[in-house]
Amino acid sequence: MEQGQRTLRLTPAHVARVHREMEDLGQPPGLMPQTDADYAEWVERILATHPNPEGPTLLFAYGSLIWRPEIEHLGERGGVLRGWRRSFCLRQWRFRGSLDFPGLMMSLDEGGECQGVLFELPQTDLSERLNKLFRREFTIKPNTNIPRWLTVETDEGPVEALVFVMNRASPQYSGDLPPGEVADVLAKACGHLGSGADYLLNTVTQLEMRGMHDPGLWELQEMVAERIEAG
Secondary structure, eight states, rough: OTTTEEEESOOOHHHHHHHOOOOOOOSSSTEEOOOOHHHHHHHHHHHEEEEEEEEEEEEEOOHHHOOOOOSSSSHHHHHHHEEEEEEEEEESSSSSSSSOOEEEEEEEEEEEEEEEEEEEEESSTTHHHHHHHHHHOOEESSSEEEEEEEEEEETTEEEEEEEEEETTSSBBBOOSSSSHHHHHHTTTTTEETTHHHHHHHHHHHHHTTTTTOHHHHHHHHHHHHHHHHHO
């Protein structure tokens, strides 16, 4: 697959080899789900600290939100978040993993920097939009992803945006795993939303389409393809 002058080694054919139809069995036993009241409290907290209540409201997307935002947005532009980096540090027994073979998904962990996409959210019904967004980004307690207002640099200057960052106190936090270990997981893990390989391929593809080359993810997609080919 051509992306500018680079060719992805990981392809839809690789993804097809590891895909399995999986039933959503819900959250594993012992985990405490977020309640309607919890989500309402998070919405209230974020709106109360909104850096620009009259708008615009910006959302920073760094992974699957780029290619599966699921909420209406008015436009997008690129931005750089300093002090945070993409990391496959979120262990999952659901979504793109299972109890038999837990998966890994990306979050933002401390250190480094991250190129991403800024979405502008409509100001109308903002509470309802945030509620839907939060239900997508965290489902159990304690939160895996914590919403925060952070400064993102753009070509037009710095802006304040809503960003989801990893909660290191979460039992699902895996820490900074070696790339080879991450590749081992992504080459095999699958859940009802699809495989880890599919998740990685979509993210790298969408970033490259926007001229955002992530060297770490690029190396990772090569390693995952190699593992799938090796069977």
